[in-house]
Amino acid sequence: MKRLSGLCLLLCWVTITCAQSSGVTHIVFTSDVHFGILRKSFRGNKKVQSDAVNKAMVAQINTLPGLALPADKGVGAGQAIQQIGYLAITGDICNRQQPPSPSASVSWKQFVNVYLHQLSLHAQLLLVPGNHDVSNAIGYYKPMIPATDNASLVGIYNLMLKPAVPKTAASFNFKKDKIHYARNIGGVHCLFLDVWPDGEERAWMEKDLLSIAANVPVLIFTHDPPEGDPAHFVNPFVPHTINKKTQYQNLLSDTLHAPPGDADEQTAFVKFLQAHRNIKAYFHGHQNWNQFYTYTGPAKNVSLPVFRVDSPMKGKESAEDEQQLSFQLISMDPANKRLTVRQLFWNVKPKKDGGRMQWGDSKTISLQ
Structure with missing residues (x-):
């Protein structure tokens, strides 16, 4: 994982023009915001609530317009971000309501307060649900209080x-x-799926993709x-x-064919x-x-670029080192x-409240 030096970032700020490449669309991408749990440490404090951490991340996201993109030969390289059009979050909006975590209803209200009321970018x-959101709604093999609460799914x-007619609980x-x-x-067809592209989701995608030309690029956003x-x-x-005893969670439409792996499901x-x-x-x-x-799939017969993103609350690396906190x-x-x-x-x-953000790794792919 690489970081551009502060000097390099400063030079990008100084040398760019304020114009953004015509037609470039920007999406901020994060996941697993996990309202309802504590972060071990954050900005000098211990056991910090998820709403405080997410507010801090949103505050940084709000500063993106005007930030110079790095000179990495990628889309819009060396130019300024004019506007953030979208913010994508692929699930686990609420943490599983196992004590001491609160109910999904409480956590969902916290999410709304931060992401609907604190985000100033328009x-x-x-959003899509994650496994914690679905387990809250249908139950889990360990005790939860309440046993079910579908607030985040609703x-x-x-x-x-x-x-x-809006859905209710x-x-x-x-x-x-x-x-x-x-x-x-931005000329790209984006599909947002429920947890993972299981049989029901693939059937829905088959129908949806009939509405677009075969040369229109498609992106998939989902939790797993x-x-x-x-x-x-x-x-x-x-x-x-x-x-x-078995600890399966019944979140998808497909029954696992060959425990403990899922090669058959991946093959589909x-x-x-x-x-x-x-x-x-x-x-x-x-x-x-x-x-x-x-x-590449179980048989190594496909090649699909994949982008996995950090979590503000449960990152594999950033949970222990808050300087590694990132979004895409x-x-x-x-x-x-x-x-x-x-x-x-x-x-x-x-x-220093996070300081000026720094660019890390980047990857450019063709949409042809």
Whole structure:
């Protein structure tokens, strides 16, 4: 993981022009914001609430317009960010409501206060649920208080799908009211999925992709990595319930075929990717650190660029070293069919309210 020096960043600020490349669209990407838990330490304090940490990150995101992009030959390199159009969060909005974590209803209200009321960029939120959000709604194999609370699923559904009649805790049905939707952003078709591209999600994507030309680039945003997480599938053991013995969570539509792995389920997803070559990248959270890698599938017969992002609360590296806290900036140039993802360290000077952000790794891919 690399950081540009402070001098390099300063030079970028001094030498850029204020104009942004025509047609470039920017999306801030983060995941696993986990309202309802404590961070071990943050900016000189111990046991810091998730809403305080997320407020600090949002405050830094609010400063992005005017920041110079690094001279890395990526989309918009060396120019200033004019506007952030979107903020994508791929799940675990609320932490699982296992004591001492509060209920999903309490955590969801905290999320709304930070991301709907503190974000000053007029950026559109793009949300999907994570495994914690779904477990809160349907139950878990360890005790939770309350046993179920679907507040974050209801909230995400209403914000993203905007039904004519908003869902309530009583009317929301997890099996029927799937949180998946598409957005056309900067000439790119973006698919936002419920936890992982299981059988139901792939069927929905098949139908959705009929509406676009085969040469339109497609991006997938979801919670789990493309390999999936075997524990998230439906319990393969009769009576297929969520229980402490087997510890499957029943979050997806598919029953796991061959415990403990999920090669069969991955193979079905790989076939889907092979049938839709215009899917150009996959963005996810769940296991959180900054990583740009390639998914090849169990048989090594597919090549999909993947972007894994850090978490402000549960990052693999940043949980212990707050200077490693980062989010990603996705910059899309549809005219030239290019996309660049850049890592931004947002808390490099913890004793000075984070300090000026610093660029980390970057990767540019073709959208052709």
